[in-house]
Amino acid sequence: MINDTLLSFTAGRDMWSTVAANDVPSAKMADGPMGIASGRVDERDVSILTPSGIALAASWDRALAGVVGALVGGEAKRKGVDMVLAPNLNLARSPNAGRVFEMFGEDPLLAGTLGVAWSRGLQSRRVGSIAKHLVCNDSETQRDRYDAIVDETTLREIYLLPFEMVARAGCAGILTAYNRVNGDYCAQNAPVLTDILRHEWRYGGFTVSDWFGTHAGAESLNAGLDLEMPGPARFMGTKLRDAAADGTVGVNRVEEAVDRIQIAARTWAGGDAGAEPGDRDTILAQAAAAGFTLLRNDGDLLPVAPGSVRQLAVIGPNALAPCFQGGTFAKIALRPDAIPPVEALRARFGAETIVFAPGCPPSPRLPAMPALPARDLGDGCDVGMTVDYFGGHDFSASLLGSETRNTNSLTWFHGMHDLGAFDRNGGIRASGRIMPTVTGMHRLHIGGTGSVRLVVDGRQVFAAEREIPASDVMGALKSGDSDHVEVLLEAGIPVLIEAELRYTPARAHGLWFGLGVPNDAATLLAEAEAIARGADAVLLLVGETADAGVESKDRDTTAIPLDQQELAARVIAANPRTIVAVNVGHAFDTRFATDAAALLAVWYPGEAFGPALAAVVAGDLEPSGRLPVALAASEDQYPALDATPDADGRLPYAEGIGIGYRGMITAGIRPAFAFGEGLGYGRFTYVAATATTRSDHGVDLVVTVRNDGSRDSAAVVQAYRTDGPLAGFAKQVVAAGSTVDIHLVVNPIALRRWSGNRWVFASGPTTLRIGGSSLDLPLSATVAFD
Template sequence: MSTPDSIRGLRSAMTLAEKASLMSGANFWNTKPVPRLGIPSIMLTDGPHGLRKQGGAADHLGLNDSLPATCFPPAVALATSWDASLLARVGAALGSEAAAERVSVLLGPGLNIKRNPLAGRNFEYFSEDPLVAGRLAAALIRGIQSRGVAASAKHFAVNSQETHRMSIDEIVDERALHEIYLEGFRIAVAEGDPWTVMSSYNRVNGTYANENVSLLRDVLRTSWGFDGLVVTDWGGNNDRVAGLVAGNALEMPSTDGVTDRVIIAAVESGTIDESVLDDRVEEMLRLIERTAPSPDAPAADLDAHHDLAVEAAENSLVLLRNENGILPLAPESGRIAVIGDFAAVPRYQGSGSSLVNPTRAETALDALRASALDVIGYEPGFARRDRPSARRLRRALRLAARADRVLLFLGLDESAEAEAVDRTHMRLAANQLQLTRELIALNVPIVVVLAGGAPVELPFADEVDAILNSSLAGQGGGRAVVRVLTGQVNPSGKLAESYPLRYADVPSSATFGRTEATSEHRESIYVGYRYFDKAGVSVRYPFGHGLSYTTFAYSDLIVGPAAADITVTNTGEVAGSEVVQLYIEAPDAADERFRAIRELRGFAKVALQPGEIKTVHIEYADHAFDIYDPVSGAWRTIGGEYTVLAAASSRDIRLRASIRVEGQGDLDLASGLEHYRSGHVDRVTDDEFQTLLGRELPPATWQSNRPLTRDDIVAQTKGRGGFASVLYSVIDRSSDVLMLLGRPHAANNTRFALDLPFRSIARMSGGAVNDAMLDALLVMVNGRFWRGARQLFAAWRAHRRARLSE
C-alpha cells in the first residue's frame, strides 16, 4: 500500500510533460501510462447497472457492442426496492465483474434528481427525493468498491435534462441547489466514500460544472471532505485550465495531446502554479494505487449474478393497483390471454452509455408458458413503435374474447427514452392506448404489466383491474414478473417518484426541454411530492406508493430527538415486506411558509411473516429540521413544534407524533414571494424568480445574429441558412432515417451530435481533426462556405503531412 509520502515522491520524480499526460486519456477508455516510472494505464468504463466494456470499436453512446455482462435492473427499478442492503450486493457483483475484466473505474451510479418525468436519462437515476437517491447510491458505491474497483458518482451537478445538455445553463437558487440537487451527492459522499466523481456537461448558474470552483472545491472537497478524483463526462471539458484549477484531474476521452499541451503552456507561462497540477496528479496516482488489480482476481460467477438480478427485480416490482384481489393469479384463475409486444420482447434497460450486452434475458412470455397457469395464447397486439396495425389489434381482441383474464403488457419502447434525448410527452403510444380501450370494452378482467424508465399518463388506470409496474427490470425481469403475478413472490416495491395524472400537472411542464440557452428551475425546492403535496395537486400515484398481497398495521410511534420507533404488524395471511417511511412536517408548513408540507427524513424495509410484529428503529436524516440559508451559506436549524409521520406513502399517513425542536430562530425567506409561500410555483413570475435568485435572469435564447464560435453547439446551425442549415438537416434527417430502419438506439444517439460543442469535434476525433480544420468548418457554417472549404482542405493536407512525418 502506497503512502502519501510515496505518492508525493513519485509525483516529484515526474517531468512537467509526464504530469500533464496523466490529465487526459490515452484513448476512449484508458488513461496514459508513464512507463519510465512504472505508472500503469487504467481503464474506466460504463456500468451504472452492468459492465459495458467494449472489446472493439469504442463509443460513449451504446452504439457498438460490449462484452457480455449481467444486466441488473437500472437505478429507476433498484430505487423502488428501497433496500440498501440489496443494492450493496448488486454493487459487489458489479465490482467483481469489473475486477475480472481488469476495469479500474465503473462509471456509476447516477443519482441526479428527477426534476421532470420527461428527462431522457431518468431511467439511470434513483428518485425525485435526495435522501432515497443518496442512501441507495451510497450502498451501490460501497458494494462496487468492496471489490477494489472505483465507483463514480455522477453527474455532478444539476444534470436535469438531455436537451442541449452540453451547453444548457441550469438556473437554480442556492436553497434548492443545496436542499434538493446537492443533498443526494452529499449523502453518497458521506456514506459511500466514492473514489471518483464525474462532473456533468451543463453549466450551473453560468459556470460549467467542470469549472465550477464553488461546486468542485468549496462544496465537494472543503465542505464534504471528498478526497478522490474528479473526472469529466466524456467530452465534457470546456476550458482545461479552469477545470484543473476547480479540481478536475482527468479529462476523458483522449484529446490526442491537445489539452496536455494547454496545461504545459499554462504552467510555463505562469497562468497557473505547478502546485495546482501537482494536486491533480496526486489524486490520479492515488486512484491508480487504490484500484491496482489483484493478480488472482477470480472470474465472475455469472450464474449467481443472474439469480441476483432476478432477486433484485422481484424486490423492485411495484403493484400499483389490485382491485378485488385479482392478483395473484392461480391455476384456477381460468384461461389467460397474454397480449402486448413487451411480453415477448421485453424492455429491461435504457439505452445510451448504460446499454449492457446481457449474458441472457428472460421473457415474461416464456415464464408464463412454463408456469401452471392456463395460457391459451399470445398476441403482440400492437406494433412496437406506434405504427398502426389493424391485423394485430384484431387478433388480440379475438384472443381476449376467449379468455377469463387478460395479461396486457404495455410500456415505453426503445425510441421513447434514451440518453441525449428528452421525451416530448408523457403518453403511451397511441396504438397501445387504442388496444387498451378496446380490450376494456370486452369486459374481461385486465391486468396491466407496465414497462418503462419513467412515469407515464395512465388514463385507463381506474378501468383495469390491476397494474404491476415492472419499470426496467434487468435481464431477469421476465421471470420476476411472473413470480409476482403468480404469488410466488409478494410485491414489496414502492414508487421513488410521483406519478402525475397528466403532464400539465408538473410545475416545470411549460418550459422543460423547450428552452435554448438556459433552464430555469422556477419551482425551487418544490420538486415531485414536495410540490404536489404543498399545492394540493391530485396525482395518479403518490411518492412511496406500492401495494402488497398482505396488509400491515402501524402502531406505537415513539419519537425521540434523533430517531423514531414504529411497531409494524403483518395483519394478512402471507409473508411480506413493508417500506416504512418517516416524514417530518415543519411548523406551519401548510400555511404561508416557504417550506414543503412534509419531507422524507428516514425509511426502513422490514420483512414480516403472517402475524409477526416488529419494532422498526429509524434515525432522522441529517438536516431533518434544517433549511439552507443562502445568506449565511450554511444549514440552519429552525426551532418549533414539528410533526413526525409514519407513513406508507407521502399521502398514506398512518401515525403522527409531535416533537419540540430547539433551533436558531425563524428564517423568513418568502418576503415578496407569494407563489413560493403558497407552493403554486407553476405561476411564478419573472420578478419573483429574479428576487429569489438575487440577480437578473440571463438570456434564455441563443443570439442568432452573431457568428458561431468553438463554444457554441452544432444545434445552433438551425435556421441560419446556407451550409449551416444543410449541416443541421443532414444530422436531423439521419436520425429519422435510422428510426425508419428500425435502429432506435442509433437514431436517438445520432442527435447527440447536435448538442456537441464545436470544440469537441476536434477533441473527440482521436486526432483526425485539429483546431485549424475546426476553425475552417466554422468559417463554412458562418456563411463563407467556399473560403472555409479551401481553408479546410489546406488544413487537412497540412495535418495529414504532419501525422505522416511523426
C-alpha cells in the same frame, strides 16, 4: 518547473484509461450503472444487466442496492475494468427527461441513500465508483450547453445532496456534467468543484470530466477538475505546458490533481474482486421483483396461482419484445438467452394455460432489421450485416477491412477499431440480405453522422448529403435521429440492403438503419380482444422500446403510445379481470388503465424481467416496490414538465425546492398515485411510533406495524417532515398476521435547511409524520432538540 510526465496524468491515455508511469498503473474505466458497458459501445461485449436506477429506487431497499452494486463490481473485475461511471445521482425533475430511467427517482434523500449503498457494494469488489453527473444534468435537451439557473437553497438542498452523501461515503471519483450551472460549465465550475466539494465536503477523491465535456484547460484545472477524459488530451495533460510555464496553473494545483489520480489508480487497478454476493440469476430476479410496484389490485386478482385458471391471456407488444433497459451509451449488450415475459410465463404456468397475442406491434424509433451477411467473411458469423470500412468517399478503391456485425446501430469512437482513425474522410457500408415475410410497403430507416445512402438490390432509394461539423457529431450520435423511405417488398423474395455512410473528420461516428414491417392493425386488435374475452384473466404488457430513453433527447409525453392505449381499452372492455403491467422508465400517465383490475409498474427491470414477472404473477415473489416518483393525474400537475431551455440556453429551475411530489404537496395537488405508494401482497396497519434524539442530531424511530394480510409481505415505513420532504425509510418483511417494531434512522441532513448562507439544523420540538406513502401518514412522533 512542472514536467510533462506530471502534466500527462491530468488527461486520459486513451478512450477509457488513465496514464501509467513508473510504479503507477493505468486504471481502466467503463460506463454504467446497469452493468458494464462495452468500451467499444457495441453489441459484442455481453454483460450482466441489472435493473435500472428507477427500478432499484422503487425497491426502497438499501441492502438490495448494495448487492446489485457488488454484482456489477464482480462483472467489472472479470472484464478488466477498475472503475465504473456510476451511480447516476441526477434527479427525475421532469418525467419527460430522457435519462430518468438511470436515476434513483425524484427525492434527493432516496437517491443519495441508495446511491451510497450501490457505490459501497461496487467498491466492496475493489472497483471504484465514479458518481455522475455533477450537477443538474437532470434533462437531455441541449445538455451540452444549457445553463441551469438554480438558486443556492435549491442547489444545496436538492441537487447536490445525493452527491454530498456519496462523496462523504468515500466514492472513488465524481464525474462532472456537460451542462452549465449558473453560468459556468460544470467541468470548470469553481463554486461547486472547489468551494463545496473540496472545502465544505472535504472530498478526497478525484474529479473527472464527462467524455468530451471539457471546454478549457487551465480554467478547468484551476476550478477543480483533476482529469480530462477521454484521452489523448485536448485541453489538459501536456496541453497545459504553456499555462504551467507562465504560471497560469500552479505546481501545487497540478500536484494535487495528480496525487488524487494516482491514488485512485493504485487503489483500484487490478486485484481480485472476492466472492460473489450470491447466485446471479436469483439476485437479479429478486431485485426486479422488489422494484415492481403494485398500484391497484381489485379483488386480489394478483397473485394468480398456477392451476387456478384454465387460461391466462398474455397480451401486448412488450410481452414478447420487452424493454429491459434504456438506450444511452451505457446500454448493455444483453445476454442472448434472456427470456421474454411470455416465454417465462409459459414455463411457469404451462404452455397449455398461456395464450398470447401482441395486439399491436412494438413502436421503436428505430426498428430492428434481421439480416444475413452479404458476404461470408470466414469469421463464423452467419447473422447480421457485412460491414466494410473505406479510407475515403470512393467505395470502389479504398477498402480497409471488413467484419460481420449483428446489430442495426453501429458506433465508433476515435476510429474504426484497428483499421484507422477518424482524422480524414472515410466511409462505411453495412450490407445484408433480408427475407420479407409479408408483401407490402416496408419502411426503411437510415441515419448517421455524415452523408447517408440506402440501396436496395442495387437501386438507390434514399440519399442525403450532410457534413456534420465535428463539434456536432456527438449530439447527432446520441440523439439517433433517422430518415425513412417506403419500399415495396414481396414476401419470400430476398433483397440485398446496403446502408452507407460517408463522413468527414470527427472524434466519433455512427451509422444506424432499420426495417419497419407492414401489419394489419385491425386484425391484431381483433385477435387480442378474442383471446381476452375467452380467458379467465389477462396480463397486458404495454410500454416502451429500448430506444425511448436516450441521451441528448427528452420525451414529449408521459403517455404510452396511442395504439397501446386503444389496445388497453379494447382488452379491458373484453375482460375486466385484466392486470396491466407498464414497462416504462419514468412517471407515466395512468388514465388508460383506470378500469383495469390491477395495475403494476415494472419499470426497466433488467435481464431477469421475464422470470421475475412470472414469479410475481404466480405469487412466488412479491412486487414489493413503492413509487420513487409521484404519478400525476394529468401532466399539468408536474411542477417541471418541460425541460426545454429558452432561446438564450437558460433552463430556470423555477419550481425551486418543489421538485416532484414536494411541489404537488405545496400546491395542494393530489396525484393519481403518491410518492412512496405501493401495495405489495400484504395489508399493513401502522400502530404506533416513538422517537428519540441521537447525539449526531438525528432521530431514532421505532414504528410498530401489523400485517393484516394472509401472506408475508415487505413493509416500507416512511417518515416525512411536516413540510413534506422524506426524512427516512426502512424496508422489512413482516409475517402474515404478525406485529413487529421496525427501526429507522433519520439522518441529520434530512432535517437541516439552507438559510442565511449556512446550514441550519433542526432545533426545538420537531415532528415527523410516519406511514406508507407521502400522502398516507397516520402516525406522528415529536422530539425536542436542544
